[in-house]
Amino acid sequence: MTIKQLSIFIENKSGTLINVLDLLSKAGIQIIASTIADTKDYGIYRILCDNPAQAYIILKESGINVQLSDVIALSIDDAPGRAAAAIKQISDAGVSILYLYSFLWKSKGVLVFRTDQSEKAKETIMLNKMNFLTEEDFR
Amino acid sequence: MDDKSPYLHPQYETLSREELNKLQLERLQATVKHCMNSAFYKARFEEAGLKPEDIKSLDDIRKIPFTTKQDLRETYPFGMASVPLRQCVRLHSSSGTTGNPTVILHTQKDLDEWANAIARCLWMVGLRPDDVFQNSSGYGMFTGGLGFQYGAERLGALTVPAAAGNSLRQIKFIKDFGTTAIHAVPSYVTRLYEVMQETGVDPRKDTKLKVLAIGAEPHSEEQRKRIEQMLGVKAYNSFGMSEMCGPGVAFECQEQNGLHFWEDYYIVEIVDPETLEPVPDGEIGELVLTTLNREAMPLLRYRTRDLTRVLGRTCPCGRNHVRLDRMRGRSDDMMVLRGVNIFPIQIEKILMQFKELANNYLITLTTDDDNDNMTVEVELEELFTDDFQRLLALEKDIKRRLKDEILLTPHVKLVPKGTLPVSEGKAVRVIDKRKVYQ
Structure with missing residues (x-):
């Protein structure tokens, strides 16, 4: 149920993103969605792409601090209130979310989040018959 | 022979x-x-x-x-x-x-x-x-x-x-x-x-x-x-x-x-x-x-x-x-910071004890609002988490261990691998920007 996301440790400095994006583009990796979270000193650049395993190797070999993280991607209808409903179901089950971001994909909404309680999250998603995406969906 | x-x-x-x-x-x-x-x-x-x-x-x-x-x-x-x-x-x-x-x-x-x-x-x-x-x-x-x-x-x-x-x-x-x-x-x-x-x-x-x-x-x-x-x-x-x-x-x-x-x-x-x-x-x-x-x-x-x-x-x-x-x-090259004598090697010794950290580090001494401060930048060896809380916890842990060794608390800044200058001669480990040395 989880999919692999690239998490990249970057400096808060101009030019650092270009380096990562160049490497991915040269390898023909397609980025599906990306987001940056930052503190004063550094940031974590999170990327969903069509081939996370290959992207990971490319970045790693270039000496970049990168990790493959397991995240959950829920598919919801592109309509008002659907995200709120999905999050409510997750949080009602007592699953805490470390971070979350969303985007539109093939006219559906996608909610991506990470949790330390992935078993509980999976259970909740199954019981509530929520739709989720797999890595296959992004290939 | x-x-x-x-x-x-x-x-x-x-x-x-x-x-x-x-x-x-x-x-x-x-x-x-x-x-x-x-x-x-x-x-x-x-x-x-x-x-x-x-x-x-x-x-x-x-x-x-x-x-x-x-x-x-x-x-x-x-x-x-x-x-x-x-x-x-x-x-x-x-x-x-x-x-x-x-x-x-x-x-x-x-x-x-x-x-x-x-x-x-x-x-x-x-x-x-x-x-x-x-x-x-x-x-x-x-x-x-x-x-x-x-x-x-x-x-x-x-x-x-x-x-x-x-x-x-x-x-x-x-x-x-x-x-x-x-x-x-x-x-x-x-x-x-x-x-x-x-x-x-x-x-x-x-x-x-x-x-x-x-x-x-x-x-x-x-x-x-x-x-x-x-x-x-x-x-x-x-x-x-x-x-x-x-x-x-x-x-x-x-x-x-x-x-x-x-x-x-x-x-x-x-x-x-x-x-x-x-x-x-x-x-x-x-x-x-x-x-x-x-x-x-x-x-x-x-x-x-x-x-x-x-x-x-x-x-x-x-x-x-x-x-x-x-x-x-x-x-x-002994640093005297707020009256404390510190050798760069003491800091290195502590940093090397963290398997999460790479070998490269840089100590910068600055004067901010008339206080002398030390910032230790150190490269991350592996990104072991994508959770900020754990990165912050690591920084805190490094700070605490450094304090035990050098008796004052430096700022600690994790930086991505490969971002600190690597000289192929002698590595520069200390930059002293304090007013007293200007």
């Missing part, structure tokens, strides 16, 4: 303490006499009311005034020579960041003795004529280049003057030439290992490396161990300084229990840097060296500014040449 002998120069290496002292006194008296050919020392002795004949015992060395780096600068370039320039065949010079550079002159005999000393060091750690020695150290004025070149050749090893930099070519040489030993600064060895990893070279399987000589850059025991584990070799600490020719002053034997200073070449004193009085064995003080067989430019009681201590005067290896601790810092 028999390859099986552990000693290249058994006639000097295995002398008893008594024999060493006897040899030292003879050489000291000859050196002092020879120094009277130098305008600088002649004047120094006259000022002190001292005559060469006054040196009757080794203890009498304490009557001789110290020589400092400042003296070398003031006599730049040739004012300290004890022979006419036409007898000199080489000079080395150190960079002068704070005034004149320093110049060291050599006669042919000086160069021969220097090569002998380095050959002795390399033999001691197991090198023999069938070894392949790659010298990945800067050449030119940097004495680690030509010094090890001539020393390894003197020993009879096949010697590759690879110089520093161009890591891919270095690794190709290591593989193609069957390099068994490398000399480099420790930060560059780490760099080589990183490039090996990036290019899929396993040092244990794909190379014949067995010995590393590392030096010229202060490093901790933790860093040495890390380097040994990386490459699967023994790494021996090398000590030298341009004022004393360069490398070959002292080296670790295979016991790895301190640096043997060659007492047939040097008289070693450890003094309190404040009072300049000798400190007892085991106590940290400033290393003071007197050259015993230099022709062109002997130096008497040269204050090295390196801080170390005597570990012992005997060794299971059979050499009685005094064993000193690795350099614990320099009396002039």
Whole structure:
């Protein structure tokens, strides 16, 4: 149920993103969605792409601090209130979310989040018959 | 020389303490006499009311005034020579960041003795004529280049003057030439290992490396161990300084229990840097060296500014040449921050204990609102989480451990791998931007 996301440790400095994006583009990796979270000193650049395993190797070999993280991607209808409903179901089950971001994909909404309680999250998603995406969906 | 002998120069290496002292006194008296050919020392002795004949015992060395780096600068370039320039065949010079550079002159005999000393060091750690020695150290004025070149050749090893930099070519040489030993600064060895990893070279399987000589850059025991584990070799600490020719002053034997200073070449004193009085064995003080067989430019009681201590005067290896601790810092790179004395090596030692961290770090001292602060930037080895909380927890943990060691809390900043400057010469570890030094 989880999919692999690239998490990249970057400096808060101009030019650092270009380096990562160049490497991915040269390898023909397609980025599906990306987001940056930052503190004063550094940031974590999170990327969903069509081939996370290959992207990971490319970045790693270039000496970049990168990790493959397991995240959950829920598919919801592109309509008002659907995200709120999905999050409510997750949080009602007592699953805490470390971070979350969303985007539109093939006219559906996608909610991506990470949790330390992935078993509980999976259970909740199954019981509530929520739709989720797999890595296959992004290939 | 028999390859099986552990000693290249058994006639000097295995002398008893008594024999060493006897040899030292003879050489000291000859050196002092020879120094009277130098305008600088002649004047120094006259000022002190001292005559060469006054040196009757080794203890009498304490009557001789110290020589400092400042003296070398003031006599730049040739004012300290004890022979006419036409007898000199080489000079080395150190960079002068704070005034004149320093110049060291050599006669042919000086160069021969220097090569002998380095050959002795390399033999001691197991090198023999069938070894392949790659010298990945800067050449030119940097004495680690030509010094090890001539020393390894003197020993009879096949010697590759690879110089520093161009890591891919270095690794190709290591593989193609069957390099068994490398000399480099420790930060560059780490760099080589990183490039090996990036290019899929396993040092244990794909190379014949067995010995590393590392030096010229202060490093901790933790860093040495890390380097040994990386490459699967023994790494021996090398000590030298341009004022004393360069490398070959002292080296670790295979016991790895301190640096043997060659007492047939040097008289070693450890003094309190404040009072300049000798400190007892085991106590940290400033290393003071007197050259015993230099022709062109002997130096008497040269204050090295390196801080170390005597570990012992005997060794299971059979050499009685005094064993000193690795350099614990320099009396002039000691940082004084809010009244606390701190050595960069203390910080390195703590950082090396975190497996999450890479080897590269940078200490910056600043004055903010009239408070002196220290920022320690350190590279992350692996991104082990994508959770900020855990990164912040790591920073906090590093801060706490640093505080236990240096008694004040620095700012700690994690930075991505490869973002701190890596010099292929000496790594810059401290930047002091404080007002008081501006």
